[in-house]
Amino acid sequence: MTKERRKDMIYLDYNATTPVDPRVVKAMTPYFTEIFGNPSTLYGLGAHAHDAVAHARQQVAHLLGAQASEILFTSCGSESDNMVVKGVALTQQAKGKHIITSQIEHPAILEALHFLEQHFGIEVTYLPVDHHGLVDPADVAAAIRPDTILVTVMFANNEVGTIQPIKAIGEICHQQHVLFHTDASQAVGKVPIDVADLQVDFLTVAGHKIYAPKGIGALYIRDGLQLEPLLHGASQENGRRAGTENVPYDVALGAAAELMQAELPQAHLRQLRDDFVAQLRKVFGDEIQVNGDLAQGLPTTANISFLGHNGAEILRDLPGLAATTGSACHAGSKKISPVLAAMGVDPQIAAGAIRFSVGRYTTQSELDHAVHLLENLIHS
Known part of the structure; x- marks a missing residue:
């Protein structure tokens, strides 16, 4: 600005x-005109681009207390949310068709769930919140069933700022062997986050909330978990998201994450x-x-x-x-x-x-x- x-x-x-942030613009600019190679190619321009994406992945991982291998670059927070909700529904069909969420989630979660309800027979439990906008972990525990495949509760509400008891919910889900996702678009960079301590399986990042451009996001996926891709094609992002990498924007998100880390x-x-x-x-x-x-x-x-x-x-x-x-x-x-x-x-x-x-x-x-x-x- x-x-x-x-x-x-x-x-x-x-x-x-x-x-x-101007520092983010400076970091990403060379990848538009000078280091413009396709990261999948083997010659110099491609190798430099590949290395830049790998470095950015590490920068994002560091902000979340994750490993670089657990970071998937996406186009936005909404894509990350959709990938988790729809991907889990597809990969966990053998276990069940029940998902738990809250009544105050972002539309990217709620509309994706409505889609699954209408077209795939997914059953969704929408948990209430108190007068502060808080989900009660006891309600999460009570709602879990043998056929529950996912709990998705946002980290912090975008309208009132309420921070949910993510660690307590993560512990419940871990004990019950239920996958847990949190949309942390509003929380990343504003409060410390350690995905291992929180026991989350998936976590959403939106670049334009942390001084990176619109059109870039990330998804933390705990190592060892399988998730059906939204986009099918070649083997970019370790086979989890097809499409040539958006190198300048990946670099931008990495630079933005590093700057946010310094301000916590x-x-x-x-x-x-x-x-x-x-x-x-x-x-x-x-x-x-x-x-x-x-x-x-x-x-x-x-x-x-x-x-x-x-x-x-x-x-x-x-x-x-x-x-x-x-x-x-x-x-x-x-x-x-x-x-x-x-x-x-x-x-x-x-x-x-x-x-x-x-x-x-x-x-x-x-x-x-x-x-x-x-x-x-x-x-x-």
Whole structure:
């Protein structure tokens, strides 16, 4: 994001997407024009490209506490989610057709499951969440059946920032010999992740959430697991995803992962977010409601309902403030957020919700100005 652009707009929607970091652009640029070889070829250009992809795979693996052999590059988080849900359904048919998830998952999970329900006879249990948006691990344990083939629960919710008890769920799944996937698109790089400690079998990464370009993602697949590919063809990605490797974008994701690793645990962003919420509480008092649990949630996210107001109308009247009424995938909808509905938030309160999310380039002065803009509009 250029300085000129930021002067015109206060960007508080990092959960929707992040600008590509200039250091990431610098790392990927040579692979468009200079080192443009096909990684599957044996001569110099191809070998250099192959080595670059291997290095990027190691960088992503390091961020997750994984082995490089366990990292599969994809086109996005949604592809990674679809590959797990559909791939497990195909490879585990002999065991059963039951999958467990939560009511507040990303559409990439929910729509993939609906597809499997409609066309493959998969039975899905949709677990409830509490008023903070938390799944109870005891509910997971109670829902597991002999024919359960997969549990998929997101690491952190994109709208309210709630971090799920992934380790506890992982332990339950491991004890019951059920595969476990978590969509960590919002959590990667914001909180420390160690896939072995969490006992996850699959984990989704989305590049554009960590300052890499849109159009690149990754999927952690625990060594030894078989997963039916979504794309069939040649033997790229160890036979798990056909198609010539997107070398520049693979390199970009690797560079972005390394930069995120250096910034953990994002304490400075939590402080910025907390100061912003404190200012809003000082100005608006009981005219606002915080949705979710700030203390236990992502350090970057605050979902705030402005009571008696409509969140979409507030944002419409503040074109210089970039935030959203929910996830970017639902931003065009006039209905209240399904996430807030699942949390039991009153519909009138949910209608006033705005998600603010800070990131690498957020400044205190921007947040101060955002509070000023909101105060002038709502108290005018």
